[in-house]
Amino acid sequence: MRQSQLIALLAAVHPRVLGLMVWGVFATQAGCASLPETEQDDLESTTAAVTSGNILFVGNSFTHGNEEPVYSYNKAAVTDTNGSGQGGIPGIFKKLTVQAGFTFNVSLETASGQTLRWHHTNRASTIGQSTWNSVVFQEQSTTPLPTSRGGSPTGFTDAVRDLRTLVRAANPSANLYLYETWSSPTSVGAQGYPSGTAGLQAMQTDLRDAYFKAYRDLGFTGVARVGDGYMRAVDQNLADPNPADGISPGMFNLWSTQDSRHSSKYGSYLSAAVLFAKITQADPRGLATGAGSAAADLGISTADAANLHRIAHEITTLPDPVGNAPTRLRVTGATFTGSVTAGAPANVTGNTQLAALTTSEGTFTNLVGATANGITSTNTPSARGTVPANANAASTGLSIHDGTNNLNAGHFQFGAAFTTKTRFFIVDSTPTSTTLGDDATVTLINASNQVVGSYSLALLASDFTSSAAGNTSTALATVSYTSGVASLTGNPLGTVQSKLGGVSFSLADLGVTDVASISTATGLRISSATLDPNVVGLYTVP
Numbered sequence: 232m233r234q235s236q237l238i239a240l241l242a243a244v245h246p247r248v249l250g251l252m253v254w255g256v257f258a259t260q261a262g263c264a265s266l267p268e269t270e271q272d273d274l275e276s277t278t279a280a281v282t283s284g285n286i287l288f289v290g291n292s293f294t295h296g297n298e299e300p301v302y303s304y305n306k307a308a309v310t311d312t313n314g315s316g317q318g319g320i321p322g323i324f325k326k327l328t329v330q331a332g333f334t335f336n337v338s339l340e341t342a343s344g345q346t347l348r349w350h351h352t353n354r355a356s357t358i359g360q361s362t363w364n365s366v367v368f369q370e371q372s373t374t375p376l377p378t379s380r381g382g383s384p385t386g387f388t389d390a391v392r393d394l395r396t397l398v399r400a401a402n403p404s405a406n407l408y409l410y411e412t413w414s415s416p417t418s419v420g421a422q423g424y425p426s427g428t429a430g431l432q433a434m435q436t437d438l439r440d441a442y443f444k445a446y447r448d449l450g451f452t453g454v455a456r457v458g459d460g461y462m463r464a465v466d467q468n469l470a471d472p473n474p475a476d477g478i479s480p481g482m483f484n485l486w487s488t489q490d491s492r493h494s495s496k497y498g499s500y501l502s503a504a505v506l507f508a509k510i511t512q513a514d515p516r517g518l519a520t521g522a523g524s525a526a527a528d529l530g531i532s533t534a535d536a537a538n539l540h541r542i543a544h545e546i547t548t549l550p551d552p553v554g555n556a557p558t559r560l561r562v563t564g565a566t567f568t569g570s571v572t573a574g575a576p577a578n579v580t581g582n583t584q585l586a587a588l589t590t591s592e593g594t595f596t597n598l599v600g601a602t603a604n605g606i607t608s609t610n611t612p613s614a615r616g617t618v619p620a621n622a623n624a625a626s627t628g629l630s631i632h633d634g635t636n637n638l639n640a641g642h643f644q645f646g647a648a649f650t651t652k653t654r655f656f657i658v659d660s661t662p663t664s665t666t667l668g669d670d671a672t673v674t675l676i677n678a679s680n681q682v683v684g685s686y687s688l689a690l691l692a693s694d695f696t697s698s699a700a701g702n703t704s705t706a707l708a709t710v711s712y713t714s715g716v717a718s719l720t721g722n723p724l725g726t727v728q729s730k731l732g733g734v735s736f737s738l739a740d741l742g743v744t745d746v747a748s749i750s751t752a753t754g755l756r757i758s759s760a761t762l763d764p765n766v767v768g769l770y771t772v773p
Contacts, residue, residue, distance in 0.1 A: 279512070280511055281364070282334070282335075283333060284335060284336070284365060285365070286335050286336070286337055286367065287358065288321045288337070288339040288366075289369065289394070290368070291369065294321065295318075296317070298487055301499040302319060304322040304528065305318040309322050310338040317339060319341070323502075323529075324337060326525040327515070328507065330518055331511065331513055331517075333513075340358060342354075347394060351390055360401060361401040362402075365452075365510065368391055370409075374387045375445075376422060380422045380437065381422050387441060388444075388448070408451065408455055408506075410502075410506065411438060412458050413485070413498070414431045414438065416473060416474065425691070427760075428672050429689045432462060432672060432688065433670075435458050436689060439456070439459060442454050455506045459549075460504075460542050460543060464539070466685035470497070475491065483535055486498060496530065499529075500529060500531055501542065508543045508547040520540075558737045558739050559690070559735065560736070562695075562735055563589050565577075565707040565733065566586045567585060567586060567631065576709055576731075579709065580711075582631075585629045585630075588656060590735050595654070598768050599647050599769050601754065601769075603623060606622035606635055608635060608636060608638055612624075612636050613719050614633075614634060615710050616632040617632065619633065619634075631708075636719070636763050638762045640756065641757055642754055643755045644678070644753055651738060653771055654771070656766075657690075658732070660763045661729060662719065662727065663702075663703055663730050664700055666700050667695050667706065668692035668696070669692055669759055669763065670762075671759035672687055673755050674741075675687075675755065676752065676753070677754075682756070685742075686749065688741045694736075697732075706732060707732055707733055711727070711729070
């Protein structure tokens with residue numbers, strides 16, 4: 232059989248095969264060695280490779296770039312349909328494809344600050360041309376967010392639906408991609424998310440959910456997970472999550488120094504690398520970084536460019552999220568033994584054991600507690616019974632008085648292996664005068680308390696048991712502390728009541744798609760400014 236016939240046959244069987252063969256051509260042209268077989272197996276894709284044709288990028292300043300050297304980069308090699316002299320991320324994308332030996336005619340249709348609805352209303356004649364083989368759509372950065380965060384998810388969905396119809400009417404075989412944008416320090420604050428990494432994670436989760444919902448519901452070709460790439464760089468301690476206090480040594484800034492919202496040259500380069508990986512299905516780790524490369528043109532070091540290439544590869548080869556339903560669940564019930572007065576809710580009156588937890592998945596009794604270490608805390612741990620000797624002695628079992636008050640950071644180690652059926656849980660305490668739950672970031676760690684991969688999860692107060700301020704009716708239990716922090720115990724001790732709530736989550740929530748990949752994980756790292764975990768533990772669903 233001739234080679235061309237074999238390629239056609241294999242591609243018909245599964246588009247992934249063609250993507251791997253494209254990498255072989257790319258590696259040969261670029262003078263790179265072929266990937267090891269085990270790494271080739273990781274190049275999973277649900278879309279066929281696109282390595283040529285007319286491609287249009289539709290968006291705003293998150294596409295055309297907000298500052299030099301990105302704004303006008305490679306502008307002579309691309310077509311700005313509005314004649315504004317922009318190169319931007321499409322210009323970087325074009326250079327990367329040239330480096331790879333691919334042939335694209337790249338155009339951009341952009342307008343600063345505008346939504347996709349604006350583009351549909353005002354630029355339909357450009358977007359709806361039959362010449363486009365591929366079109367990439369980038370929505371205004373906050374529009375896909377929930378309405379409670381200032382977004383308009385329905386407006387986003389309606390706009391991409393109409394744009395899809397417009398393009399496919401002109402070219403039914405056009406490839407349509409959604410360009411998932413990023414959270415940023417400025418946007419987190421403006422949209423009401425908590426500050427710091429927890430807020431970045433939470434906003435990115437909302438953006439990811441919106442883009443993948445549109446992808447599944449409307450039948451797009453794929454999602455370029457640019458924003459997820461940003462968070463991966465943060466999780467891997469390559470990008471500084473808080474540039475406002477200065478860039479930590481060895482890190483770079485993904486966001487513009489002008490506003491901490493638009494992309495810097497590093498963020499723009501990562502954006503283009505993710506788009507390159509998603510659309511061409513070629514491995515960006517083979518891209519050159521030396522003289523004459525896009526990275527060198529932008530002043531990005533070989534080491535930083537290599538990390539950005541690797542992140543683009545890793546984020547693109549992750550399986551797409553499945554469905555919209557969150558697997559992190561509020562804890563809706565708890566059973567205690569020991570010194571407890573039954574009621575709704577139960578009242579903890581002394582040393583008490585947590586016997587069972589209930590979520591929408593069921594009631595679970597085989598609970599495993601974590602051993603805390605490396606705790607940093609703003610307050611002395613408070614207790615219903617005996618005060619723990621120190622912060623590191625807290626949360627060592629399932630006793631309800633094992634608390635870590637106002638946690639800053641800490642490691643919680645388990646004596647059990649993690650599986651896809653593992654559910655982690657946190658039982659949190661808070662004064663009855665406030666709403667239950669505290670924002671926290673959870674990351675997988677190994678036995679040496681080092682991060683495993685880049686898995687983390689931003690938990691929000693809304694993820695915990697729902698219980699309004701001044702209302703204990705839906706709390707898991709109430710407790711009056713008899714020692715510890717004066718603001719929680721009252722004067723005399725025990726006169727201020729607190730209430731308990733909880734949350735559970737799985738490895739899937741953390742982004743783990745292959746349990747074998749986290750075989751070294753033995754615990755969790757929790758970071759929070761206000762979380763008061765009484766118990767951190769796990770159980771296994773049937």
